[in-house]
Amino acid sequence: MSKKLSRRQLFVNTAAGFGGAATLSMLLPGGGLLSTPALAAEFTDPLAPKQPHFPAKVKSVVWLHQFGAPSSLDLYDYKPELIKRSGEDVPASFLKGIKTSTQGGLGKLITFGRQWKQYGQSGSWFSDLVPNIAQHADEIAFIKASTTIGATHDISVLKLNTGDLRPGRPSLGAWITYALGSANRALPAYVVLYSGKREPPAGSVNWSSGFLPAIYQGTAFRPGPNPILDLAPPDGLKAGQRDDLDLLNRLNQLSAARHPENTEFLARLNSYELAYRMESAAPEAVDLTKESDAVRDQYGLNEDITHDYGTAILRARRLVERGVRFVHIVSGPIDGAGRGEDRNWDAHENLPLNHSLNAKAVDKPIAALLTDLKSRGLLDSTLIVWTCEFGRTPWGQSGDGRDHNPWGYTQWLAGGGVKAGYTYGETDELGVQSIGKAVDTYDLHATVLQLLGLDHLKVTFQNHGRSERPTVVYGDVLKEVLA
């Protein structure tokens, strides 16, 4: 007796039994029938949980993309020499091998009178812009020799998320979803959150599945109680939805019985039930009224400046709790941080104002996330990545701004498997370029995958006859930052 025949038999029985939803439930993952190995092998659910290559340190990643590129030199990368030489020209020796813009003049080296302090046992440096994150000094592993390609945000943001300067490759979150599947089918495995009034510029290419099937792309969660587009049925439909789905199941079982060879029919039947569960699971997952006042306050939900980002971060914690693999948070523009308008971290002028507002918006919520995850015992199974498309120059632009710096900037990791309280790498004494082994986006991606139990060389997908992997042809796991 072949397994195909038995499948057919199954369908015939199911259809003849005509039990509607009651019969259907037996077909769902977790139900008895599908756990039969022969059947499970045939029902290729592309989001079924998959085993990592080796034991994972973490289950989820929170990817904190600081859009617009904060100045490492004003947050984490303490440079006494820069302070000393503030007001001088940049010595030519520091510019060797790099191409710069001269708009606004290749300004003098500049600092803004920041207060710097060492924190914790590790003695890591933090400026006065991030006093709350500083309290977590001993949980953070800094990468102070980050480098990338690009002089404009668009291509560097794309590289940060997908590895390429041209759109089309899968984002890191999509690769992870592809490799590990979903741990909670009632929610998307890869969720994108953002703060601010608008959707992030360049949009979905930065959470795209590229050449991977679209099922692995990030799902944008919008502000408001129904975070997914079309999550709620039109008003007139709500009452009879369960009844509709039961009818749909009956109709679809008839077609599934006619075509036992087609696993998609079964998957499609299943997808409506999942959607139905998602309709309640997703709003529940982002319902912050379920949080205590103390927690809401901790994340800054009661202050204007931190409200939006804090909302995204607290949502992220709830999603991590519910098994979402990859939460990708894009920081949005802050009112008043630009020329009389909202602006993200991109401080080409008036950096002191810009960064004080942008830092304020994220510092408290991120610190709250670290504290909260820890107190819930989740920090060990979660990886937090503070990341940005590049940093900013030590020389001034337009007087009190800073230009883009792709040659040397700071990112950090915290959470499970991370060598806490450690600093890897450095920039030169003015903070222009990384010295020693630089850490590219590919290395960061390889390291994140490693912590999820994935060998970045072995996560592969055939595209146009080529075996593709997340790190293209590059990438070294940054072993130094692993515990």
Place this chain on the structure above:
Amino acid sequence: MRIITYFPMKVITYFLCWAALASAADTDSTATAKPAQTTTTQKHWAYEPVKRPDVPQVQQKEWARTPIDGFILARLEAKNLQPSADADRATFIRRATLDVWGVIPTPEQVKAFVEDKSPDAYEKLVDRLLASPHYGERQARRWLDLARYADSTGFENDQTRPAMWRYRDYVINAFNQDKPYDQFIKEQLAGDEIAPGNQDVMVATGFLLNYPDNHNSRDLIDRKYQITTDITDTVGAVFLAQTVQCARCHNHKFDKISQKEYFQLQAFFANLAEVNNIPARIGPQETEFRKQRSAYQEATKETRAEMKAIVDSIREEGTKYYHERYLTDSRESIFKPKDQWTALDRWVNHRVDMVTSDDSVAAYLYVAGQDKNSPEYRPEYAPKFKRYEELRQQLAKFDKLKPESGTDTYAAMTELGHPDAPPTYVFFGGNHDRPLDEVQPGFPAAIAGGEQPVITPTATSSGRRTALANWIASARNPLTARVFVNRVWAQYFGRGIVSTVSDFGKMGDKPTNPELLDYLADQFVNNGWSPKKLHRAILLSSVYRQSSDYREDVNQADPENKLLAVFPLVRLDAEEIRDSTLAAAGKLDTDTVGGPSVFPPAPKGLDAGNKWQVSKDPKDFNRRSLYVFTRRSVPYPMLESFDMASPQEVHSKRDVTTTPLQALTLYNDQLTFEWSQDLAGRLIREAGNDEFARIDRLYQILFARNPTQQEKNTLLAYLDNHEKIVQTQVPNKDVPLPRGVDVSGISNPLRESAFVDLVHTVLNSNDFAYRF
């Protein structure tokens, strides 16, 4: 018989670059540390000339209506498999109409075909389908997938490309006119060289121009390289099904394409630049556009004049300031006197002009007139800045008067009137900062068999692309015809004869039926590269006419259905789902072909600001999906859910994924619910008050068949029960009713509301979402 194959977590790993190849069981053992020089004596099958195979002898001659069938049947007979019986006529016309037009047929069309007793009923049907402009619309959408077509540039700013729809219309018209494929290739690769100044041919170069672009780029040398790379890789994949991009950083690991040969391909495009403001022929669209623009210009005349005067007063310093944003090597070109320009400097400066507007110059005022901390600051500019800002805000108030779409120009790729091209170098590791030897345009030797381009420059162009186009669009090229016929075959049968439709290299799959592939390719060329004749031959074959009914014996003997003993069913693609739903609702605009792209409403919650401004004219909402604006950063959600093509690079094959988000779209979206109300209204209009008659009509419209007794009973039982649910749970006055009927004639609103839900549910069923 799965339609998509996932490759989860392969155990084997390829180290693609700079490392020894980890050869595994299914890789070619000839690949070593220097694979590009691999010396296998036998030529790769795809590089052999196309042969003209004899049609195989078969036993069931009566089944083999066409030569195609002989090739299919021979393999079935060798495996002792019977082909399937013909599909019934109603199934066939639904299948063929979806495949050729991308939309379901009307019940009247189905009935006429089912009842057509003439011996040439199938021929008449196929010829009718191929003669309709919907054929061109459907084929164009497939081609646009390959051409990475979009109406915007992508990246952060994602500017609208207001004239790209002209390229889309060119493709539609080319298919409808049955433009020979060789000519179609030449026009897209070198239309500007073949027919300079001829708008109809020039717009074809939109194929090259569809690359993603960021006007904001500060590194123009890199930008040029990225653009050229995109074009080269696209041409390699689309026409030749070669993964040439694998040879950019190093010699190709699997195919005989060296890194030098890769850059020789890039050299064909070295002198190519976008020109997006060529005056277009004036027709109704252009006249309407100008009328709207004049109204805007008239209303804003004084404001704009004053703004221009301010910009003029700082133009020199403002421009210089703007130019300083570019990186070192770009600035060298920008600040060089024009009489010293090289071909590369010319490209850079053209690019800068293209992306510089008065607003980019005026940006200087934000610094010089406002930012007291800036070295640029000059107090006397403060009033200018202040006034300019006032004017800008004043001007923005008139935005609603701007034409929302359309243009009186067209865009093309040209060589800017110069035959001399910038040099092309091999780049070490693909890094443009590390040039090695200069190279000249050339064809990959393994494919071209030693043929090299004969380049004849014209007065205004290098002539390089004409030479390339002539080689690609030649019967001598072993790949071109094979690649195209295979793509068309894949459209009908779900997978190509070579299943990796854009990879005919060594790592691609081998043809399942190489004789059939060569037969089709040879016929195609002999038929004057006529796509319609190719489609017709497939559509009239017995293999296409087979039933898709499940067969246990086939599932055992050929589980992937490679031999095609059963017709493969497939889920409708994104556009087919939306267009067919609109058609069922009686709303699809089937009359308007072409024109500027439109913005139908998006689901609540999509906040894309000015990147998605819903069209003012509600007629736009019902246009075919092909005409929905392709915004690279904001894919239209309803289409995106169902695996629409990604416009970021060549999209060779529509995936079929099944996700809860699709269920949310089709069940919860406001539009699909309204269309269900429209369809319910249509059923009442066309079938009256008898519920059995309505259900019959519903099935005829959606599935081209009548419901079975079991289905009818199920639906009626649902209706009785659902009416009660509606009654208990929804306040009477608010129940959604069928649309397009006189509401006052509805005696039982609860029952009719339950009927809307029935229609909506049936619309969500598998039978609708698949073509059998």
